[in-house]
Amino acid sequence: MHKNKIRGVVLALAVTLGVTTLTTGCSLVSVNPEKDNQQVIAEIDGQSMTKESFNNYMAYYDLYYTANGNSMPTGSKLTEFKKDLLDSLVQVGAMTAQAKKDNITIDEAAAESQAQTALDSLKTSAGNKYDSTLSKYNTNNDSFTQFMKTFMVDNSYASECYSKHMDYLKEHPEEELDQVVGKINDEEIKRGIYNYYYINEEITSYYSGGQGLQTDDESVKETNESIFNSIAQNKALIKYCEDNNIEIKQEEIDNALQTKQSIQKMMFQTDDELNQYLENYFLTKEKYDEYQKEDAKGTAAGQAIQAKVTEDIKVNDTDLRKYYKDHKDSYDESTVSAEHILTEDEALANEIYDKAKDVKTKEDFEKIMNEYKSNEKVKEATDLGAFNKEKMVSEFSDAAFGMDKNSVSKPVKTEYGYHIIYVYDKNDAGEASFEDKKDEITKAVKEEKGTEDYNKLKEDLLKKEKIDIYDIKTTLESYMDQLKSELNIQVYEKKVQ
Numbered sequence: 001m002h003k004n005k006i007r008g009v010v011l012a013l014a015v016t017l018g019v020t021t022l023t024t025g026c027s028l029v030s031v032n033p034e035k036d037n038q039q040v041i042a043e044i045d046g047q048s049m050t051k052e053s054f055n056n057y058m059a060y061y062d063l064y065y066t067a068n069g070n071s072m073p074t075g076s077k078l079t080e081f082k083k084d085l086l087d088s089l090v091q092v093g094a095m096t097a098q099a100k101k102d103n104i105t106i107d108e109a110a111a112e113s114q115a116q117t118a119l120d121s122l123k124t125s126a127g128n129k130y131d132s133t134l135s136k137y138n139t140n141n142d143s144f145t146q147f148m149k150t151f152m153v154d155n156s157y158a159s160e161c162y163s164k165h166m167d168y169l170k171e172h173p174e175e176e177l178d179q180v181v182g183k184i185n186d187e188e189i190k191r192g193i194y195n196y197y198y199i200n201e202e203i204t205s206y207y208s209g210g211q212g213l214q215t216d217d218e219s220v221k222e223t224n225e226s227i228f229n230s231i232a233q234n235k236a237l238i239k240y241c242e243d244n245n246i247e248i249k250q251e252e253i254d255n256a257l258q259t260k261q262s263i264q265k266m267m268f269q270t271d272d273e274l275n276q277y278l279e280n281y282f283l284t285k286e287k288y289d290e291y292q293k294e295d296a297k298g299t300a301a302g303q304a305i306q307a308k309v310t311e312d313i314k315v316n317d318t319d320l321r322k323y324y325k326d327h328k329d330s331y332d333e334s335t336v337s338a339e340h341i342l343t344e345d346e347a348l349a350n351e352i353y354d355k356a357k358d359v360k361t362k363e364d365f366e367k368i369m370n371e372y373k374s375n376e377k378v379k380e381a382t383d384l385g386a387f388n389k390e391k392m393v394s395e396f397s398d399a400a401f402g403m404d405k406n407s408v409s410k411p412v413k414t415e416y417g418y419h420i421i422y423v424y425d426k427n428d429a430g431e432a433s434f435e436d437k438k439d440e441i442t443k444a445v446k447e448e449k450g451t452e453d454y455n456k457l458k459e460d461l462l463k464k465e466k467i468d469i470y471d472i473k474t475t476l477e478s479y480m481d482q483l484k485s486e487l488n489i490q491v492y493e494k495k496v497q
Contacts (some may be wrong), residue, residue, distance in 0.1 A: 067126065184468075192291070331437050360409075399412040405424065
């Protein structure tokens with residue numbers, strides 16, 4: 001699901017005495033400006049679109065980029081840029097033609113007024129580069145002015161036309177949702193479930209990175225693969241449970257559903273907000289909930305399989321003792337009780353240490369904590385209570401467990417900043433014995449091995465799924481395919497390269 005867009009960067013086309021020259025090897029081929037402008041680059045419903053429009057559109061972007069401190073692309077990026085520009089012109093032209101067939105009306109005078117405002121702004125920004133930029137693209141002020149007015153009017157027609165089309169699809173969502181977008185094994189995957197998983201990907205992207213999904217071709221490909229893998233994996237996990245008599249508990253489905261809904265509620269405060277968002281994908285809340293429940297069933301199926309795999313794992317004493325040896329620190333029941341002041345400012349940390357270094361009582365350190373709590377550079381000033389060595393990051397634990405009772409540390413640097421630590425109690429309980437912790441170790445070893453085996457099983461299941469992803473088009477692209485057929489649209493892309 002991708003969006004056509006104008007991609008730009010780098011340098012403008014070469015110009016010699018106002019005539020564009022096309023370089024091929026070592027020769028220069030001059031282009032007759034008048035003939036170049038009259039080339040037909042597209043035909044829409046029997047009407048010809050000439051290269052004059054395209055040249056003016058190129059001039060517009062050159063002026064726009066210049067006004068914003070950017071420059072036009074070159075090389076392969078320029079080729080791609082020109083294709084996008086032509087696509088944009090044809091889209092606007094096609095929807096304008098359809099709008100007029102459908103007797104759609106717009107305020108043409110208002111559109112022309114907007115065009116004049118944009119034109120005046122471009123002229124002001126370009127200054128003395130305005131005429132030379134137009135000349136670069138075989139155009140002039142009269143032609144460019146007329147193009148701006150016509151394009152702005154046509155763009156208004158196109159916008160209204162597409163809005164009407166979207167309204168129609170919202171009344172007849174099955175025309176979108178029943179489209180087949182791929183296959184998993186012999187099962188057709190329709191756009192409805194695809195849209196549900198696409199929404200999940202987008203919500204995850206916003207939740208984890210603060211922005212929506214990327215729409216470049218490579219990112220779109222990765223998103224589609226992720227969507228189909230998720231659908232296939234959920235189906236495979238549910239089938240595995242059915243084939244192996246593994247119960248998918250309703251309680252686990254409900255828990256998985258609650259987790260998905262909690263993330264959803266972080267993005268949408270009310271059902272109205274969610275409904276407005278779902279409308280963009282032609283889904284109702286009821287249909288979305290239906291897909292979400294099936295998705296939760298897949299999650300619960302995975303959890304049931306993992307639990308069964310873990311339960312079936314056999315462990316021996318050698319494995320358990322090795323785990324105990326490798327994780328000895330976690331079985332040290334010694335604790336330290338401490339307070340700390342945390343800041344990212346090293347100079348402030350040193351200042352606090354100088355003030356606190358001779359403190360010998362908890363009450364005196366708390367006076368210093370209270371003094372610095374309101375400092376905007378202090379992230380935390382609090383009593384941490386008793387903790388074992390595994391609970392804190394290693395730099396903090398090493399410092400705290402190495403201190404004497406009723407002493408203050410020099411600033412200790414961790415990933416969070418600089419800590420001034422005051423230790424007010426220590427309990428040197430020592431390590432718990434292997435026998436005391438054997439049950440706990442057994443559970444940990446089985447869970448660790450169970451996770452590894454379950455992940456391998458999931459990979460193997462997914463490899464067995466035959467996934468076929470079709471060319472998935474946006475609503476706009478699908479509509480353009482429809483218009484190209486109905487309006488007998490022909491596009492001559494080579495004439496603009």
